[in-house]
Amino acid sequence: xxxxxxxxxxxxxxxxxxxxxxxxxxxxxxxxxxxxxxxxxxxxxxxxxxxxxxxxxxxxxxxxxxxxxxxxxxxxxxxxxxxxxxxxxxxxxxxxxxxxxxxxxxxxxxxxxxxxxxxxxxxxxxxxxxxxxxxxxxxxxxxxxxxxxxxxxxxxxxxxxxxxxxxxxxxxxxxxxxxxxxxxx
Ligand code: IMP
Ligand code: MG
Numbered sequence: 001x002x003x004x005x006x007x008x009x010x011x012x013x014x015x016x017x018x019x020x021x022x023x024x025x026x027x028x029x030x031x032x033x034x035x036x037x038x039x040x041x042x043x044x045x046x047x048x049x050x051x052x053x054x055x056x057x058x059x060x061x062x063x064x065x066x067x068x069x070x071x072x073x074x075x076x077x078x079x080x081x082x083x084x085x086x087x088x089x090x091x092x093x094x095x096x097x098x099x100x101x102x103x104x105x106x107x108x109x110x111x112x113x114x115x116x117x118x119x120x121x122x123x124x125x126x127x128x129x130x131x132x133x134x135x136x137x138x139x140x141x142x143x144x145x146x147x148x149x150x151x152x153x154x155x156x157x158x159x160x161x162x163x164x165x166x167x168x169x170x171x172x173x174x175x176x177x178x179x180x181x182x183x184x185x
Pocket of ligand 2: 051052053054055109110
């Protein structure tokens with residue numbers, strides 16, 4: 001008997017989502033990124049600038065996949081309402097230490113249009129760090145409007161709305177172990 005096509009779809013508020021990236025596949029890729037950072041940062045102690053709220057799960061897995069010492073810090077920037085990127089950066093919490101001459105790795109869950117990462121690069125570079133690199137689990141190349149290179153990239157994905165593994169739809173779905181994409185109607 002054929003598998004029920006939508007047996008695994010999940011409902012979050014008014015929207016249905018279907019599985020897109022399994023927890024195993026994400027774990028494999030995050031482990032590779034951790035190894036890459038470990039190699040690139042031998043003898044250094046990067047500050048992992050975790051962008052709340054969406055990156056908290058990616059960050060916690062990524063730093064544990066790194067076999068070097070690091071400093072884990074948090075910052076919050078919000079540019080998002082519902083399922084559309086607004087480009088308006090609304091809330092900012094910043095508990096970062098002195099960044100002068102430090103090696104920073106920004107940890108993002110997803111780069112969509114890129115307004116958030118552009119803002120972060122501009123504001124963090126004003127603190128005169130030694131270097132700034134970007135780690136993002138997901139990138140939507142079709143939506144990305146900037147040229148900043150992404151140093152550590154988990155997956156390029158289509159320009160569709162996704163949830164899970166830290167990413168939310170109106171604060172729902174962050175705790176899903178895998179990533180789900182909006183179901184086609
Ligand atoms: P950007 O500024 O357009 O690059 O948007 C970045 C932020 O928008 C991310 O840090 C997420 O919080 C949010 N975002 C973008 N795309 C998605 C998505 O598909 N699902 C959930 N949140 C998203
Ligand atoms: Mg986010």
